[in-house]
Amino acid sequence: MHDACGVVGISLRENGNNVAKSIYYALYALQHRGQEAAGISVYDGKTIRTHRGMGLVSEVFNDAQIALLRGVVGIGHVRYPTTGRSCIENSQPLLVKYKDGAVAVAHNGNLVNSNQLREQLEQSGDIFHTTSDTEVIAHILVRELLRHDLPDAVRALMRKIVGSYSLVFILGDIVLAVRDPLGIKPLCIGEVESGMMVASESVAIDTLNGRLLRDVRPGEMVIIRNGELFSHQLSRLPCAAHCVFEYIYFARPDSIMDGRLIYDVRVNIGAKLADEHPANADTVTPIPDSGITLAVGYHQRSGINYRECLMKNRYIGRTFIMPDQNMRETAVRLKMNTIRPNIQGQRLILVDDSIVRGTTSRRIVNMVKNAGAKEVHVRIGSPPIMAPCYLGIDMPSREELIAAYKTISGVQTVLEADSLGYVSHKGLVEAIGIPERNLCMGCLTGIYPLDIPGEKCAAAQMTLAEYVC
Numbered sequence: 008m009h010d011a012c013g014v015v016g017i018s019l020r021e022n023g024n025n026v027a028k029s030i031y032y033a034l035y036a037l038q039h040r041g042q043e044a045a046g047i048s049v050y051d052g053k054t055i056r057t058h059r060g061m062g063l064v065s066e067v068f069n070d071a072q073i074a075l076l077r078g079v080v081g082i083g084h085v086r087y088p089t090t091g092r093s094c095i096e097n098s099q100p101l102l103v104k105y106k107d108g109a110v111a112v113a114h115n116g117n118l119v120n121s122n123q124l125r126e127q128l129e130q131s132g133d134i135f136h137t138t139s140d141t142e143v144i145a146h147i148l149v150r151e152l153l154r155h156d157l158p159d160a161v162r163a164l165m166r167k168i169v170g171s172y173s174l175v176f177i178l179g180d181i182v183l184a185v186r187d188p189l190g191i192k193p194l195c196i197g198e199v200e201s202g203m204m205v206a207s208e209s210v211a212i213d214t215l216n217g218r219l220l221r222d223v224r225p226g227e228m229v230i231i232r233n234g235e236l237f238s239h240q241l242s243r244l245p246c247a248a249h250c251v252f253e254y255i256y257f258a259r260p261d262s263i264m265d266g267r268l269i270y271d272v273r274v275n276i277g278a279k280l281a282d283e284h285p286a287n288a289d290t291v292t293p294i295p296d297s298g299i300t301l302a303v304g305y306h307q308r309s310g311i312n313y314r315e316c317l318m319k320n321r322y323i324g325r326t327f328i329m330p331d332q333n334m335r336e337t338a339v340r341l342k343m344n345t346i347r348p349n350i351q352g353q354r355l356i357l358v359d360d361s362i363v364r365g366t367t368s369r370r371i372v373n374m375v376k377n378a379g380a381k382e383v384h385v386r387i388g389s390p391p392i393m394a395p396c397y398l399g400i401d402m403p404s405r406e407e408l409i410a411a412y413k414t415i416s417g418v419q420t421v422l423e424a425d426s427l428g429y430v431s432h433k434g435l436v437e438a439i440g441i442p443e444r445n446l447c448m449g450c451l452t453g454i455y456p457l458d459i460p461g462e463k464c465a466a467a468q469m470t471l472a473e474y475v476c
């Protein structure tokens with residue numbers, strides 16, 4: 008699974024330094040949210056200048072490119088594609104020009120009605136340069152800006168688009184940020200030296216030595232002009248739908264979301280796993296890196312010794328040449344190796360965040376057994392994933408999800424594990440500490456927080472547009 012993207016927007020007061028370097032560092036902090044492409048747009052007082060490229064933030068930018076992006080207002084993006092092909096045209100920020108100016112936009116999320124909206128816009132003459140849903144958003148906003156003032160234009164946009172969206176725009180000398188009415192993807196506000204910023208995660212604010220103020224509320228529009236922040240609540244829904252996988256896996260453990268430190272949430276999930284699925288074992292060990300904090304929680308609650316038994320190779324980049332079929336085992340060992348003396352003769356509790364297809368988990372169980380583990384008890388920090396995500400996470404189709412067609416004991420057999428335990432829905436909700444009515448658990452329950460064709464909806468009658476004030 009991959010997260011879709013990370014976004015950042017910064018507005019400094021007029022006497023502030025160039026904003027591009029700050030955005031560059033903030034994107035570095037958000038690199039885990041997307042490694043396929045990165046980009047920065049800056050308004051220099053007259054025009055919006057953009058530099059984008061395929062690759063990691065460190066590969067896309069150098070000092071000379073940053074120096075060319077002069078200005079105190081800017082936005083940035085790291086991308087992992089969910090809608091649209093993997094190509095430079097679909098990287099962000101996207102720039103759309105119109106008769107009164109230009110808009111730059113960066114988006115984290117996924118629209119479920121993007122094709123329908125694109126068709127309508129094409130029929131009325133709009134020409135698209137990308138296949139991404141972000142361009143659809145930009146075109147609608149531009150049309151609405153020609154008719155309305157800013158809050159009304161964004162209101163009209165929110166009435167039309169359905170899905171998950173945390174958006175940042177440059178509009179003239181302002182940074183505009185909008186979070187969807189259900190708050191599915193994260194977005195927070197911070198204060199930095201000489202200005203204000205918004206970012207997908209608070210680690211971006213920490214990196215700039217700033218201060219986290221709060222999350223952007225679901226349905227809120229935030230305008231930052233000359234380093235000052237103005238808020239407009241454009242939608243008021245009775246519940247939210249924050250993605251639970253941000254807490255389990257996607258967000259960095261040092262981020263704070265909805266007032267909760269992600270590290271603490273993961274320790275809580277590990278403790279719930281220990282309560283719900285105890286095992287007679289000698290050692291608790293994580294599948295690195297995402298299982299580490301969950302395993303710490305399991306160890307603290309169960310009192311069972313914690314020891315690392317697997318080492319991940321952190322230097323395999325995108326250019327890694329995959330060995331051919333008959334070198335499959337080499338490929339696995341290149342990515343992950345065992346610490347044999349820690350494993351031999353041990354009854355292991357192996358902790359991970361999720362099982363998607365089951366192939367990686369099976370190989371890892373196999374590796375630790377070959378390294379001499381006496382027993383392997385697998386513990387998973389999410390309930391079984393049995394349905395796809397339509398809201399911004401790149402996830403395989405239903406047919407490929409092992410839990411969609413196998414029982415838990417069936418999955419255990421495929422993994423060749425001695426036991427298998429997933430955290431329960433109730434345990435997960437308690438560990439996060441947010442009421443279930445305010446969480447999206449679509450991929451865990453098959454019931455989604457908004458209407459998706461062919462799928463069940465938590466409130467089938469709910470039309471998001473009705474809640475836009």
Ligand code: SF4
Nearest residue numbers: 250251396447449450
């Ligand atoms: S369906 Fe799953 S991955 Fe997608 S937003 Fe909801 S909880 Fe997150």
